[in-house]
Amino acid sequence: MKAHNYIIIIILIGVVFSQCRTGKTALEHYENESKIILRNDNVQLKFYHFSDDSTSLFLKIKNSELLASRKTNSKELTTSISGQILLSDYQEDRAIDTILFKANGRTDSAESYFYFYSINFPLKDLNFYNYRLILKDENRATQYAISGTINKTSELIRENVLLLQRDNTYPNFNLLINSKSGYSLTSERLDLTQTELWFRPANGGLPPPPYSTSKEDLPEISEFEILTIPVGKNELIINDFPLGDILLKKDSIGLSLLVRPNKYPELTSISEMIYPLRYISARKEFERLNTNSNLRSGLERFWLDCGESQERAKELMAAFYDRVQMANLNFSSYKSGWKTDRGMIFIVFGAPTEFNMAKASQTWVYGDKDDLGSVRFTFDKITNGFSDNHYELKRNSIYKSEWAKKVSAWRNGRIYN
Numbered sequence: 001m002k003a004h005n006y007i008i009i010i011i012l013i014g015v016v017f018s019q020c021r022t023g024k025t026a027l028e029h030y031e032n033e034s035k036i037i038l039r040n041d042n043v044q045l046k047f048y049h050f051s052d053d054s055t056s057l058f059l060k061i062k063n064s065e066l067l068a069s070r071k072t073n074s075k076e077l078t079t080s081i082s083g084q085i086l087l088s089d090y091q092e093d094r095a096i097d098t099i100l101f102k103a104n105g106r107t108d109s110a111e112s113y114f115y116f117y118s119i120n121f122p123l124k125d126l127n128f129y130n131y132r133l134i135l136k137d138e139n140r141a142t143q144y145a146i147s148g149t150i151n152k153t154s155e156l157i158r159e160n161v162l163l164l165q166r167d168n169t170y171p172n173f174n175l176l177i178n179s180k181s182g183y184s185l186t187s188e189r190l191d192l193t194q195t196e197l198w199f200r201p202a203n204g205g206l207p208p209p210p211y212s213t214s215k216e217d218l219p220e221i222s223e224f225e226i227l228t229i230p231v232g233k234n235e236l237i238i239n240d241f242p243l244g245d246i247l248l249k250k251d252s253i254g255l256s257l258l259v260r261p262n263k264y265p266e267l268t269s270i271s272e273m274i275y276p277l278r279y280i281s282a283r284k285e286f287e288r289l290n291t292n293s294n295l296r297s298g299l300e301r302f303w304l305d306c307g308e309s310q311e312r313a314k315e316l317m318a319a320f321y322d323r324v325q326m327a328n329l330n331f332s333s334y335k336s337g338w339k340t341d342r343g344m345i346f347i348v349f350g351a352p353t354e355f356n357m358a359k360a361s362q363t364w365v366y367g368d369k370d371d372l373g374s375v376r377f378t379f380d381k382i383t384n385g386f387s388d389n390h391y392e393l394k395r396n397s398i399y400k401s402e403w404a405k406k407v408s409a410w411r412n413g414r415i416y417n
Contacts, residue, residue: 081135084098085099132147176257182240191234192235344393
């Protein structure tokens with residue numbers, strides 16, 4: 001899988017990380033169907049409900065992830081994708097429908113991505129659905145699968161809004177906004193004039209470790225200030241917001257739009273790269289790192305101490321910050337994804353061996369599920385007024401030794417997956 005142009009200027013190591021690899025492609029074939037493919041910049045999807053009984057799937061794949069070939073009597077290189085959306089009842093896991101689609105793309109196009117625009121299919125209101133999206137690269141004859149859930153309720157949720165950057169014809173595939181750009185947020189199913197708009201500077205502390213007896217506190221509405229931006233019934237225009245969190249709120253339900261630097265979810269400054277190191281460093285050590293008069297020098301020293309060689313230090317950094325970026329894409333809620341419970345576990349432990357999803361929880365398994373030595377983390381979905389993507393870890397003191405083992409591995413130059 002490609003990391004994405006990390007701007008890391010480290011004189012001692014003497015390298016600018018650009019398109020480094022962690023050993024997996026974004027479109028990876030999983031024989032074990034319980035495994036998931038996390039969203040990244042190479043493969044992204046979005047479901048959008050444009051009416052009470054119809055839904056669209058938007059999908060984009062980086063062209064570099066697809067094999068291009070020439071058809072007979074043609075000089076043009078093309079890519080070809082076919083797919084199925086398998087829908088099942090959330091409660092009974094009973095098959096409901098199968099949607100088929102196929103599309104071709106040109107590699108000589110100026111676009112870096114291969115887009116599927118608005119694959120429409122019927123989906124009735126007021127229910128939850130399981131989906132399994134099966135993609136096939138026709139030129140490679142290989143097949144990939146992504147599984148998840150679709151929320152088709154009429155509430156203020158991400159499936160009921162479409163975020164488009166100014167002058168783009170395709171939607172954003174997440175609720176992340178670049179601070180210097182303009183956007184429109186639209187909805188066919190919600191009356192946006194019935195919502196309130198709030199804002200706070202970027203915030204959100206780190207979660208307690210998994211063995212702690214305390215848990216993360218949700219934000220207080222007093223941290224936000226209400227805004228008086230004009231809102232249309234079906235459209236909200238967002239222009240040049242400062243860094244922070246926009247909260248779209250209706251009664252007790254809220255949806256957060258994170259306004260971040262233009263390269264986000266990548267980390268593009270030395271100070272940004274230091275913050276996530278708190279997960280694998282002692283408190284006093286982190287304070288020294290964060291207050292060092294030369295932040296770059298401190299960051300260099302930290303990773304060289306872990307890797308004991310320049311080559312290994314580069315590998316550790318590539319893996320660590322790739323996980324931070326993946327956490328930002330997958331787990332962002334009312335704060336950046338790397339600061340959430342799921343982000344914390346993903347960064348330190350890596351992708352789970354097995355992933356089980358229920359309506360209001362997720363269970364991540366590391367190791368063989370039948371092995372007594374395997375580790376399980378359960379995350380409960382917490383209904384709140386700030387995000388529809390907030391999960392809270394069930395903490396337990398039994399995690400303390402496993403956490404220490406994984407942190408020690410990072411500090412000794414080993415990466416656990």
